Amino acid sequence: MTIHQAITAAATPSEQRFLDLYASVCGRLPGADVPAVRAWREEALDAFAAMGVPHRRVEAWKYTDLRALMTTVHPLGGIDGSEQVEVIASIGRALANIDSYRAVFAGGKFRADLSTIQGAPGISFAPLCSKLKSEADAGATLAALPLPERDIIAALSTAFATSGALISIAPGQKLDRPIHIIVIASGEANAYALRHAVTLGDGAEATIIETHVGAGAAQAWSYTALDIGKGATLKHARLTQSDAALHLASSTVTLGEGAIYEPTHAAIGGALTRSEGTIRFNGPNARTTYNAAILARGHSHVDFTLVVDHAAPHCESRELVKVVLDDRAKGVFQGKVAVQRGAQKTDGKQMANALLLSNDAEFDSKPELEIFADDVVCGHGATAGQLDEDLMFYLKSRGIPEAQARALLIAAFVGAALDTVDNEGLHAALDEKVAAWLAAK
Amino acid sequence: MLEIRDLRAEVDGKEILRGFNLTVPKGEVHAIMGPNGSGKSTLSYVLSGKEDYEVTGGSATWNGQDLLAMSPEERAQAGVFLAFQYPMEIPGVASLTFLRAAMNAHRKARGEAEISIPDFMRAVKTEAEKLSISMEMLKRPLNVGFSGGEKKRNEVLQMALLKPTLCLLDEMDSGLDIDAIRIAAEGVNRLRSPDTAVVVITHYQRLLNYIVPDVVHVMARGQVLRSGGKELALELEESGYASYDAEAA
Numbered sequence: 001m002t003i004h005q006a007i008t009a010a011a012t013p014s015e016q017r018f019l020d021l022y023a024s025v026c027g028r029l030p031g032a033d034v035p036a037v038r039a040w041r042e043e044a045l046d047a048f049a050a051m052g053v054p055h056r057r058v059e060a061w062k063y064t065d066l067r068a069l070m071t072t073v074h075p076l077g078g079i080d081g082s083e084q085v086e087v088i089a090s091i092g093r094a095l096a097n098i099d100s101y102r103a104v105f106a107g108g109k110f111r112a113d114l115s116t117i118q119g120a121p122g123i124s125f126a127p128l129c130s131k132l133k134s135e136a137d138a139g140a141t142l143a144a145l146p147l148p149e150r151d152i153i154a155a156l157s158t159a160f161a162t163s164g165a166l167i168s169i170a171p172g173q174k175l176d177r178p179i180h181i182i183v184i185a186s187g188e189a190n191a192y193a194l195r196h197a198v199t200l201g202d203g204a205e206a207t208i209i210e211t212h213v214g215a216g217a218a219q220a221w222s223y224t225a226l227d228i229g230k231g232a233t234l235k236h237a238r239l240t241q242s243d244a245a246l247h248l249a250s251s252t253v254t255l256g257e258g259a260i261y262e263p264t265h266a267a268i269g270g271a272l273t274r275s276e277g278t279i280r281f282n283g284p285n286a287r288t289t290y291n292a293a294i295l296a297r298g299h300s301h302v303d304f305t306l307v308v309d310h311a312a313p314h315c316e317s318r319e320l321v322k323v324v325l326d327d328r329a330k331g332v333f334q335g336k337v338a339v340q341r342g343a344q345k346t347d348g349k350q351m352a353n354a355l356l357l358s359n360d361a362e363f364d365s366k367p368e369l370e371i372f373a374d375d376v377v378c379g380h381g382a383t384a385g386q387l388d389e390d391l392m393f394y395l396k397s398r399g400i401p402e403a404q405a406r407a408l409l410i411a412a413f414v415g416a417a418l419d420t421v422d423n424e425g426l427h428a429a430l431d432e433k434v435a436a437w438l439a440a441k
Numbered sequence: 442m443l444e445i446r447d448l449r450a451e452v453d454g455k456e457i458l459r460g461f462n463l464t465v466p467k468g469e470v471h472a473i474m475g476p477n478g479s480g481k482s483t484l485s486y487v488l489s490g491k492e493d494y495e496v497t498g499g500s501a502t503w504n505g506q507d508l509l510a511m512s513p514e515e516r517a518q519a520g521v522f523l524a525f526q527y528p529m530e531i532p533g534v535a536s537l538t539f540l541r542a543a544m545n546a547h548r549k550a551r552g553e554a555e556i557s558i559p560d561f562m563r564a565v566k567t568e569a570e571k572l573s574i575s576m577e578m579l580k581r582p583l584n585v586g587f588s589g590g591e592k593k594r595n596e597v598l599q600m601a602l603l604k605p606t607l608c609l610l611d612e613m614d615s616g617l618d619i620d621a622i623r624i625a626a627e628g629v630n631r632l633r634s635p636d637t638a639v640v641v642i643t644h645y646q647r648l649l650n651y652i653v654p655d656v657v658h659v660m661a662r663g664q665v666l667r668s669g670g671k672e673l674a675l676e677l678e679e680s681g682y683a684s685y686d687a688e689a690a
Contacts, residue, residue, distance in 0.1 A: 398546075398603065401514050409531070
C-alpha cells in the first residue's frame with residue numbers, strides 16, 4: 001500500500017536526463033557484466049520511465065513538484081576512483097564519536113578503511129557491490145531485494161545503485177552498541193545512489209543510526225528495506241543534513257508479530273529533502289512510534305511522507321512531527337494511516353505541529369485515514385503557529401535575551417520529537433545539531 | 442527609588458492607566474489594592490515591559506534609570522522582577538535549564554563569568570529547600586503540571602536566585618491556601634533589604650498579614666486615589682472598594 005498513483009508519461013526532458021545518465025554509466029556500474037544485475041537494474045529503470053518524474057498533479061507529490069525542483073541531474077559518482085573524505089569534518093565530532101559499529105559510504109562507495117562494522121559480533125554485513133560480481137551471488141542477493149511498487153525513489157536508487165549496506169542480525173541477537181550508517185555525498189556536483197537492506201531476526205534488538213550529509217549541490221538517492229522479525233525491536237534514528245544538497249530517500253519497513261519499531265527522523269536544511277516511507281504491520285500486536293523533526297530556513301524544502309499500513313490487527317502506531325520553518329522555507333508532512341480489512345483493534349494516532357518563524361514560510365500538512373475495519377481507534381491533528389509571545393515575555397522578564405529565549409523555545413518544540421532518543425551520545429549530538437542550527441541564524 | 446509620574450497606558454486603544462503616580466523608596470514595601478479592572482495588573486506589565494501595552498504618557502524610573510526605554514530583558518537585568526499572577530508553563534524547557542539561563546544572563550549583563558554547574562546546583566538546592574521545592578520537580582519542564590502553589594513557589598525561587606532589587610508581586614496569593622501563602626511570603630520577606638523595593642499588588646488584605654507593607658495605596662480606574670498606612674488595608678477589608686469605584690466613576 002503506498003500513496004503513489006500509477007501514472008504513465010512519455011519521456012519528457014525530465015525523464016530523458018535520467019535515461020541518458022543510465023546509458024552513459026550502465027557499462028561501468030557494479031555487476032555491469034552480470035546479466036542478473038543488469039536485468040535487476042533495467043526493471044527498475046523501466047519502472048521509473050513508466051512513472052516519470054513526478055510533478056504537482058501527481059497526488060503524492062502535490063507539495064513537492066520534483067519536476068520543477070530538480071531541473072538537473074548530476075553525473076553519477078561512486079564508479080571511478082575514490083573521493084577524499086573526512087568523517088569528523090563531514091558529520092561533526094559528536095556524531096562521529098558515538099560508540100558504534102560504523103559503515104561509511106562516501107562518494108557512493110563503501111569505505112572499509114573508515115568502517116568498523118566488518119566482523120562485528122552478531123552482525124552479518126556486506127556492501128551491496130561485493131554481491132554483484134557473479135551470477136550466483138547476484139541471483140541470491142537480488143532475489144531478496146525486490147523493487148517496491150510505484151516508488152520513484154526506490155526505482156532510481158536501484159537502477160543506479162553503486163553500493164549500499166546489506167545487514168542481517170541473527171535471531172535473538174541483542175547488539176551491544178548501535179550500527180551507524182554514515183552516508184557522505186562528498187562530490188559537490190555528483191549524484192549518488194545507494195540501496196540498503198536490513199534484516200532483524202526474530203527477537204533481535206538493535207539500534208541503527210543513519211547520518212546523511214551532502215556537500216554543495218550533491219544529489220543523493222537511497223532506498224532502504226527494513227524487515228523486523230517477530231518480537232524484534234529496532235530503534236532507528238535518521239538524520240539528514242546539508243545546506244544545498246538534494247536528498248531523495250525512501251524506505252519500506254515490515255514488522256512481524258509483536259515487533260517494535262521506533263524511528264526518529266530529523267532533517268536539517270537542504271535544498272530539497274524528500275524522505276518517504278512505508279511502515280507495514282504484517283503481524284498482530286506490533287507497534288511503531290514515529291517521531292520526526294524538520295528544521296529549515298532559506299529556500300529549503302523538506303518533505304516527510306509516511307504511510308503506516310495496518311495490515312494486521314491489534315497494532316498500534318503513533319506519529320509526532322515537529323516542523324520549524326523560517327525565511328521562505330517549505331515543510332511538508334503527508335501522513336497516511338491505512339487500516340486494512342480485518343485489522344481490528346487498530347490504534348493509530350498522528351500529530352503534526354509546525355512553528356512558522358516567518359510570514360513567508362509554508363507548511364503543508366496532508367493527513368489521510370483510509371479505514372476498512374470497524375473496530376479501530378484512529379485520529380490525526382495538525383497545527384501551525386508562531387512562537388508564543390506570552391512565553392517569550394516570561395523568559396525575557398527573567399533577563400533572558402530575545403535570541404536566546406527564541407532558541408530555548410524552538411529547541412523545546414522540536415525536543416518533543418527528538419527527546420525520545422535514548423542513546424546518550426546520539427541525544428547529545430542531536431541537541432548540538434539543533435543548537436548549531438539555531439545559532440547559525 | 443521607584444518613581445512613577447503621570448503614567449498613562451492603553452491596551453487595544455482603551456486607556457487603562459490614567460495618570461498613575463507612585464513613589465516607592467528603597468527598603469520599603471508598598472501595597473497596591475484595588476477592585477478588579479482598576480489597572481493593577483496592567484501596571485505590573487507596563488513596568489516589566491510587556492509589548493501589548495502602549496505607554497502614551499508619563500514616566501517610570503528605577504534608581505534613576507528610565508524603565509520605559511528598556512527592553513524587558515534589560516529591565517530584568519537592572520533588577521526588576523515581576524512575579525506573575527499566572528506563571529507560564531513552558532513545555533520542553535526544564536526548570537533547571539531555565540534558571541541557569543536566567544542567572545547567566547544576569548551575570549553576563551554585570552560582566553561576570555557564567556556560573557559553574559556545581560555552584561549553580563548548590564545555590565538552587567539551598568533556596569529550593571527553603572521553599573520546600575524538590576530537585577526532582579526542577580528537572581521537569583518549567584511549571585508544567587505544577588499546582589498553583591508550586592508555581593508561585595517557583596516564582597519565589599527565581600526571585601531568590603536572581604536577587605532583584607525591585608520586586609513586583611502580582612496577586613501572589615490568588616489561588617493559594619494559607620500554608621502556601623505563608624511559604625511564598627516568607628520567601629519574599631527574606632529578600633527585603635535596605636536596597637530592595639517591593640510592590641505588592643493584591644485584591645485582598647490577607648497577603649499583607651504576611652508581607653507587612655509600609656504604605657498602602659488604593660487604586661481604581663487607573664489612578665491612586667488614596668494612600669495610607671497598613672491600617673488602610675484593614676479598613677478596605679471592612680468597607681470594600683465600592684466607594685472608590687463610585688468616586689472614580
